[in-house]
Amino acid sequence: MRKYYVNGWRLGFTLFFGCFLLSELSYCLAKEKKKIEHKDARGVMIVSLNVPLRATLGNKIYVEIIVGNERTTKVTTILTVTCLTTDQIIGREAETLDGLSSHKIVYSWDTKELKEDRYVILAELEDVPGEMHLDDNVRQADIFLVP
Missing domain, CATH: 1.20.5 (Single alpha-helices involved in coiled-coils or other helix-helix interfaces)
Incomplete structure (x- = not known):
């Protein structure tokens, strides 16, 4: 037992x-x-959005965006830059970024048809699959157009 x-x-x-x-x-x-x-969970981000604070009506304004990839792998996303005040698309294109890299994009915005006012420029990146931090995919800036 x-x-x-x-x-x-x-x-x-x-x-x-x-x-x-x-x-x-x-x-x-x-x-x-x-x-x-x-x-x-990391992904793509807009590092910076640069426009002049004040510009003259009728001139071309250069909108400079720096986009970055926080992942170690290559990703492709779509960048869209619009003027929220006029609903005008300033630029839209697919961006392919190598791992842990950044890329500078410059768009030219024609202001001939606009009037004196404050305009809001919005840059937005589409999120990549699995990205959790989406707050850095959008940036906006104000510009004052004067005669």
């Missing part, structure tokens, strides 16, 4: 520690997967 009693305890301890090790292993694997997913 004692033999079965000792073997029962051994079996119990073996099962207990086996379950403990398996649960720790699955926890570690889930934690590692979460780290990998967090790394991929």
Whole structure:
């Protein structure tokens, strides 16, 4: 009887520690997967949007945008630059960025048909699959057009 009693305890301890090790292993694997997913949560961003604060009506204005890729892999996204005041599209194009790189884009905006006023320029990047931080995909700037 004692033999079965000792073997029962051994079996119990073996099962207990086996379950403990398996649960720790699955926890570690889930934690590692979460780290990998967090790394991929980054994406593209608009580093800067530069326009002059004040410009003369009728002249061409240069809108300069610097877009960046926070991932280590190459990504393609669409950049759209619009004037919110007039709903005019200043520029739109697909941008392919290498991993951990940035690219400068300059658009020319014709102001011949506009009047003296404050205009809001909006630059927006489409998010890439898996991107979690979308607040850096949009930038806006104001410009005052004077005669």
